[in-house]
Structure formats: C-alpha cells, structure tokens
Amino acid sequence: MPQVGAPDLDCEVVVVGAGFAGLYAIHALRENGFSLKAFESGTSVGGTWFWNRYPGARCDVESLAYQYSFSQELVDEWTWTERYATQPEILAYAEWVADRLDLRREITFNTRVSRAVYDEDAAYWTVETDDGSLTTARFVVAASGSISAPQVPPLEGINDFAGETYHPGRWPAEGVDFTGKRVAVIGVGSSGIQLIPEVAKFAEKLVVVQRTPAYTLPARNRPLYEDEILCARRNHVELAERARHTHSGINLPIPGDLLLETEEPKRTIMLEKNWHLGGNLFISAFPDVTSDLEANEIMAEFVRHKLRTIVEDPEVARKLTPTDYPIGGKRIPTDTNYWATFNRNNVKLVNVGDEPIVRATRNGIQTTETTYEVDAIIYATGYDNLTGALTRIDIRGRDGLSLQESWSGGAHTYLGLATVGFPNLFTITGPQSPSVLANMFASIEQHVEWIAETLCALRDREVLSIEATPSAEEWWADQVDEAVENTLYLHAKSWYRGTNVEGKAPKFLVYTGGLDVYRRICDDIASDNFRGFSLEGAKSAKPTQEKVTV
Numbered sequence: 001m002p003q004v005g006a007p008d009l010d011c012e013v014v015v016v017g018a019g020f021a022g023l024y025a026i027h028a029l030r031e032n033g034f035s036l037k038a039f040e041s042g043t044s045v046g047g048t049w050f051w052n053r054y055p056g057a058r059c060d061v062e063s064l065a066y067q068y069s070f071s072q073e074l075v076d077e078w079t080w081t082e083r084y085a086t087q088p089e090i091l092a093y094a095e096w097v098a099d100r101l102d103l104r105r106e107i108t109f110n111t112r113v114s115r116a117v118y119d120e121d122a123a124y125w126t127v128e129t130d131d132g133s134l135t136t137a138r139f140v141v142a143a144s145g146s147i148s149a150p151q152v153p154p155l156e157g158i159n160d161f162a163g164e165t166y167h168p169g170r171w172p173a174e175g176v177d178f179t180g181k182r183v184a185v186i187g188v189g190s191s192g193i194q195l196i197p198e199v200a201k202f203a204e205k206l207v208v209v210q211r212t213p214a215y216t217l218p219a220r221n222r223p224l225y226e227d228e229i230l231c232a233r234r235n236h237v238e239l240a241e242r243a244r245h246t247h248s249g250i251n252l253p254i255p256g257d258l259l260l261e262t263e264e265p266k267r268t269i270m271l272e273k274n275w276h277l278g279g280n281l282f283i284s285a286f287p288d289v290t291s292d293l294e295a296n297e298i299m300a301e302f303v304r305h306k307l308r309t310i311v312e313d314p315e316v317a318r319k320l321t322p323t324d325y326p327i328g329g330k331r332i333p334t335d336t337n338y339w340a341t342f343n344r345n346n347v348k349l350v351n352v353g354d355e356p357i358v359r360a361t362r363n364g365i366q367t368t369e370t371t372y373e374v375d376a377i378i379y380a381t382g383y384d385n386l387t388g389a390l391t392r393i394d395i396r397g398r399d400g401l402s403l404q405e406s407w408s409g410g411a412h413t414y415l416g417l418a419t420v421g422f423p424n425l426f427t428i429t430g431p432q433s434p435s436v437l438a439n440m441f442a443s444i445e446q447h448v449e450w451i452a453e454t455l456c457a458l459r460d461r462e463v464l465s466i467e468a469t470p471s472a473e474e475w476w477a478d479q480v481d482e483a484v485e486n487t488l489y490l491h492a493k494s495w496y497r498g499t500n501v502e503g504k505a506p507k508f509l510v511y512t513g514g515l516d517v518y519r520r521i522c523d524d525i526a527s528d529n530f531r532g533f534s535l536e537g538a539k540s541a542k543p544t545q546e547k548v549t550v
C-alpha cells in the first residue's frame with residue numbers, strides 16, 4: 001500500500017497501548033495495509049487485565065460476551081471455563097489472541113509513551129517514549145484505556161506509612177501473601193468489593209475503610225456448560241450482529257414489565273427471580289429502574305433488605321447500607337460473598353461518615369476515633385477514569401496546545417473519538433463515547449472498525465489530516481448532556497462525572513444514549529463525508545493547504 005504524503009515518516013500510525021483495544025487496532029490497521037508501531041508500558045499484552053492481578057479479580061460481564069466478536073475462528077478456538085472469567089483467564093486470552101494473530105511483532109513492550117507533538121505544517125505526530133526514542137507517524141490511535149490511570153487519595157501523611165502499600169491496578173505479578181498480616185483496604189468500589197473477601201481469608205485482621213456504601217449484586221458465578229459454549233459458537237454470527245445493535249452491546253433478555261406497574265406479589269416474585277440470576281441481569285430486568293426514581297427506590301429497598309438478611313450485626317448492616325443515591329447511579333459491583341465477609345471476626349468496617357480519616361501514620365490509619373495499626377494498606381481508591389490515561393501523556397496539538405490544558409474545564413470531544421486542536425489523533429473508548437457503559441469489547445470493536453474505515457477513506461482520497469470542528473464538538477456535548485438527562489446518573493456522585501478526582505472538572509463523561517444509537521450516528525457521519533470534521537488535502541512537507549470543512 002502506498003504511503004500518502006510524507007514518505008519519511010517512520011510509520012503511518014502509532015498505537016498507544018496493547019490492551020484489547022490496542023490489539024484489535026493493530027490487527028485491523030495492519031489488515032488494511034497500514035504500517036504501524038505500537039507501544040505498551042507493560043511487559044506483555046492485556047492492558048487492564050495485565051495490571052489488575054489482585055486477588056478475586058474477575059470480569060462482571062459474562063465470558064461469552066466478553067471476547068472479540070469479529071472472528072469466528074477466535075470464538076471457535078478459545079474455550080472459557082466460567083460464567084465470569086477470572087483475571088488470569090482473561091489475561092491468557094489476550095496473550096493467546098496476540099500470538100494467534102501474530103500481533104507482538106508490532107509492539108514495543110516495557111515502553112511508555114510520554115509525549116506526542118503534532119507538526120501542523122506537515123501533518124504528522126512525533127511520539128516520544130520513556131526510553132527517549134522518537135517515532136513519527138501520520139496518525140496516533142490512543143488505546144490507552146478508560147480505567148487505567150490509578151489514583152491514590154491525597155491523604156495527609158501518606159508517605160509516612162512504613163508498611164506495604166498496594167493499588168489493585170498495579171498489583172505485583174508475583175502476588176502478595178497476606179497470611180497473618182493486619183491489612184487495611186480503603187475503597188469499596190468494584191475492585192475493593194472483589195478483593196476484600198479474598199484478603200479476609202488470609203489476613204489476621206482486615207480493616208475496611210468505606211466512604212460510600214455500595215449496592216452490590218451477587219455474581220452467581222459457575223462453570224460454563226459445554227452446550228452453552230457450543231451454542232454460542234454455532235450461533236455466533238447472528239448473536240454478534242444482534243449484540244452490536246443493542247443499547248449495551250450485550251444480548252440481554254428482553255426486559256419485562258415496568259416495576260411500577262407490576263402488582264404484588266408478582267413484583268417480589270420477579271425481583272427474587274432476577275436476584276437469583278445474578279449480576280447485571282438483575283438491574284436490567286425492569287426497564288423503569290434506570291430512569292424512574294420511584295421504581296429505582298423499590299429495587300434499592302429490595303437490595304437493602306437482602307443486605308440485612310446477610311449481615312448479622314445490625315449496626316454493621318446499617319453502615320453498609322446505601323441510602324442516599326439510586327441503585328445503578330454509580331457503577332454496580334458484582335461480588336462473591338462481599339457482605340457475608342463482614343460476619344467474620346477478623347473484619348472491621350470503618351465508615352468514614354462516622355469516623356473520618358485524619359491521616360496516615362507510620363503504623364497505620366488514624367481516624368477521629370482511633371488509630372488502626374496495620375502492616376499493609378490497599379488503596380482500592382480507583383482511577384482518573386476516561387481522561388487520566390490521555391492527560392498523563394504530554395500531548396501537544398496545534399500551536400503547542402496541551403491536551404491536559406485543553407481539557408482542564410472538562411473533556412470535550414467529537415463522538416469521543418477526536419478533539420479540536422488535535423488533528424489525526426483518535427481515542428478508542430475515549431470520554432463522551434459509550435465506552436464503559438457498554439460491553440467494552442463491543443465499544444472497542446465499533447471504534448476500531450470506524451477508525452480503520454476512516455483511515456482507509458482518507459488514504460483513498462489522499463487526505464492528510466482530519467480534525468473535529470468546534471461546532472461539531474458543541475453539538476456532541478449537547479447529545480451527551482441530553483442523553484444523560486433521561487437517566488439517574490446525575491443523582492449520584494461517581495467517576496462517570498469525574499467527582500472522584502480532586503480538582504477534576506465535574507462533567508458527565510460517557511455517552512448514555514446507547515451503543516446502537518451511537519453506532520448509527522458514527523456511521524451516518526462517516527457516510528456524510530465525515531460531517532463535523534475538517535479534512536485537509538494531500539500535500540508535501542510545506543504545502544499550500546486545501547482545506548475543506550464538511
């Protein structure tokens with residue numbers, strides 16, 4: 001395939017990251033004849049599943065949906081063993097895909113992209129890595145992850161603590177033996193809720209520090225049956241096509257009646273039935289729960305009741321009970337024995353609302369009531385989600401504009417794929433796309449395929465640069481805001497809104513209109529001559545510019 005424009009560039013595309021987004025981007029772009037280089041800070045592929053090796057880590061989307069769908073061969077040749085795959089199994093899948101598709105030869109491992117600078121005269125990026133190397137490319141595809149920039153709270157005295165410290169997203173590959181140790185876990189999001197029951201089994205004493213109680217759903221994990229796997233393989237093409245055109249990118253059962261319109265005793269029978277199905281099947285069973293506060297409260301109260309039947313000490317149950325936000329307003333964790341863990345003698349719940357943390361000390365965590373002396377602290381305190389992985393790279397667009405500065409008032413994008421001031425930069429599952437509120441594989445595949453098709457179209461037309469226009473960004477911001485108004489997400493503080501990171505501009509960062517609607521919008525824009533993008537025509541190193549705003 002010919003390279004258009006600048007033959008001296010090292011490659012046509014730099015891909016940042018070799019998680020599932022990066023791996024598919026490498027495959028799709030290479031299949032379409034693009035020369036590329038990929039950089040990955042880990043020593044192998046897998047992205048989030050490479051780093052999150054904490055005990056209990058597993059996916060909350062069912063295995064048969066949490067895999068690539070673009071290849072029947074991949075579906076046929078890989079066999080998942082459990083309903084919800086463990087982190088080691090998902091990592092093994094990523095490794096296997098990388099080998100099966102021969103992707104590793106494009107990837108430089110153990111190398112972090114530290115800076116990327118756009119040359120607007122010649123329309124290319126210079127990408128710098130932490131070993132000091134420079135790589136020039138026409139396009140950059142950022143597959144750096146949505147939940148990949150760990151964050152630890154700015155706790156006073158944090159560096160005074162003399163014991164071991166861990167974050168789930170940077171867990172040591174060799175594992176950690178907590179046998180006989182006193183351990184504190186700060187944070188009860190999905191990561192904390194998965195690791196707490198596992199750490200409690202070994203620790204001498206476990207102190208769980210909770211700021212906001214979580215609604216959590218029993219995963220009800222189990223081995224997969226052979227006939228389920230065979231059925232999924234046999235019907236793969238049809239199932240995958242159907243899933244691509246759903247709201248969540250998953251073939252969920254068709255929701256039943258509205259909760260508000262379901263009379264007792266049928267209502268409780270239905271809630272019980274779906275509670276026993278486990279995981280997200282529970283919340284998705286009733287269509288009004290995610291949009292109507294009254295319906296939501298009925299489901300929330302059902303879950304609170306379940307909690308009270310599991311947790312033996314009423315005072316501990318009270319502290320664990322979420323009351324001031326709707327179920328699903330924050331990401332719902334799925335768990336195995338989380339609430340029951342608080343019945344163990346070696347587990348102590350510290351509720352920040354009752355006893356705020358004062359500081360970390362040399363020996364542990366001091367609250368307004370006492371000091372909890374521990375040997376290790378696990379900061380399960382989350383991530384600078386959706387933007388952090390991008391803004392932690394020094395990305396410089398037109399006129400040296402920094403992405404970090406440009407997004408300091410909140411991320412602004414066109415479709416979550418492109419940003420004004422940063423031509424030829426695409427973000428996979430970036431802020432303002434459906435990303436984390438749909439099946440990540442479905443989100444990734446849709447973005448990668450759209451980007452690959454776009455780059456092919458630009459190559460065919462000898463277009464050298466593509467950039468979102470300000471009016472297109474404004475239009476998209478309105479779509480994101482309008483979509484979320486129909487949900488209950490604005491009734492809770494959450495990382496979807498950026499409220500978990502001190503100093504981060506509060507802004508809802510996910511498109512909630514559904515992957516199906518989003519896909520149609522992206523396809524429509526591409527087929528309408530990339531409406532909302534400014535395309536610049538073929539040119540040499542110092543061109544006169546043919547600028548077409550469409």
Ligand code: N01
Pocket residue numbers: 058059060061147153154168186187188189190191192194209210211212331334352380381382383436495500
């Ligand atoms: O992070 P989180 P996570 N003092 O941000 C608390 C995905 N994921 O790593 O709620 C005390 O959700 C914070 O409290 P609050 C999934 O999308 C998926 O657990 O802000 N506490 C919260 O309890 C998930 O949503 C899977 O008040 C502090 C916790 O730390 C996303 O990753 C598994 C604090 C952070 O929760 C992130 O999950 C794991 C402070 N100063 C993760 N600062 C599966 O597929 C923060 N907290 C199953």
